[in-house]
Amino acid sequence: MPTVLRFNGLRAVIYPNDHRPAHVHVMGHGCEAVFNLHCPEGPPELRENFGFSLKELNSIESMLAAELPTACAEWEVIHGQP
Template sequence: MCPTLLDVSTPAGLGFSWNGRWRRIAKTYPLGFICYTTRMPSILRFEGLRVVIYPNDHRPAHVHVIGKGSEAVFVLNCPSGPPNLRESYHFKASELNRIASALSAELLALCAKWREIHGNY
């Protein structure tokens, strides 16, 4: 039995993707609950947001930015940047601009972390 159960209707802020992409790393339980079996490490935190690189993810190098009820994916364009928005769910344009600026400021560290987890960009 999983120690932590999350409601499927829970927004991306708790690790659930609206498009169901991460269901492959989860077990589904009765009554619409999901139990996550893979740790999702936060690489960076700012303004109440988490920046995550998933261990089983694909290239190109990118990060998931997760907030309460919102999620965005930015391609890092390592090593020189700038990060580009690939997709966004429920973030406002002004928030996305702030996120892109914060990611640009931390680009070298984010690229180094991607390389540590996945190898080449």
């Protein structure tokens, strides 16, 4: 599972054998959330949350929005067109 981004003690990963649509799993602090990326324009959208607070989710979403080109490019490297 390639880590494509790191921020605030969290990591965003894309599983090589995962399904479309383009998305990342954000993990850390004993929690996990899945965000659909909506490549290439965004915005990232929360799909699933396992333990993050609303404040943490808002911060993660902002960070993913800022790094959307990188996340989408990594998805394309691993899976082809989003």
